[in-house]
Amino acid sequence: MTASTLLRDLGALLLMVAWVIAAHVGSNGWGNADFNAAVAVLPIAVAVLMALWRLPHWAVRGAGVLALGALLAWLWPRLRHNVALLYYIQHLGIHIALGVLFGKSLLGPGDALITRMARRIFGPELSERKLRYTRGATLAWTIFFFANALVSTGLFIWAPPAIWSIHANVLTGPLIGLMFLGEHLVRLRVLPPHERPGLADIRRAYQRESARRGAAPPPP
Numbered sequence: 001m002t003a004s005t006l007l008r009d010l011g012a013l014l015l016m017v018a019w020v021i022a023a024h025v026g027s028n029g030w031g032n033a034d035f036n037a038a039v040a041v042l043p044i045a046v047a048v049l050m051a052l053w054r055l056p057h058w059a060v061r062g063a064g065v066l067a068l069g070a071l072l073a074w075l076w077p078r079l080r081h082n083v084a085l086l087y088y089i090q091h092l093g094i095h096i097a098l099g100v101l102f103g104k105s106l107l108g109p110g111d112a113l114i115t116r117m118a119r120r121i122f123g124p125e126l127s128e129r130k131l132r133y134t135r136g137a138t139l140a141w142t143i144f145f146f147a148n149a150l151v152s153t154g155l156f157i158w159a160p161p162a163i164w165s166i167h168a169n170v171l172t173g174p175l176i177g178l179m180f181l182g183e184h185l186v187r188l189r190v191l192p193p194h195e196r197p198g199l200a201d202i203r204r205a206y207q208r209e210s211a212r213r214g215a216a217p218p219p220p
Contacts, residue, residue: 040086047178099145
């Protein structure tokens with residue numbers, strides 16, 4: 001691993017930790033309401049701006065930016081008092097998007113998502129054992145994302161904000177890590193060494209799959 005890669009990964013980790021802290025603080029209504037709302041709105045605004053940037057005409061892009069600014073200004077009094085709702089929408093949206101991404105690939109005659117990634121690592125020919133495992137792993141991730149979205153919704157509706165925030169903002173990352181660890185342990189049990197991808201292989205395969213699709217949600 002090069003020094004630049006290490007610094008980039010360290011910066012990404014520090015940014016992630018800062019985001020978790022800001023999300024937990026904002027969801028609980030601590031600190032400055034305007035700052036908390038601005039941090040919560042930032043990812044949504046960036047996503048909209050990226051979508052506008054892909055539009056072919058600069059006039060349409062400019063009109064979209066102005067419309068976004070006007071909408072935020074109009075909604076700001078409500079947004080600053082509903083920061084937890086903003087984080088809930090983000091959390092729910094990401095999990096549903098990932099659940100759909102994995103689950104949709106299980107429908108129809110094509111390969112499951114993780115099967116496609118395995119073909120990018122090992123080539124087009126996969127053993128029946130590998131096909132069963134990758135399809136099962138895709139199903140497991142689909143269930144995980146939808147189940148976590150359901151738990152998040154239940155806690156947001158019925159639990160105190162602090163409890164929901166701990167689940168959504170603090171524990172989501174470790175839960176995904178545990179899911180990944182569980183999948184890795186199953187992989188060690190059911191696949192021989194020559195059919196197991198390394199972490200670097202998985203990362204490169206996801207990057208190639210994302211490039212093929214044009215854009216994709218963050219990997220688990």
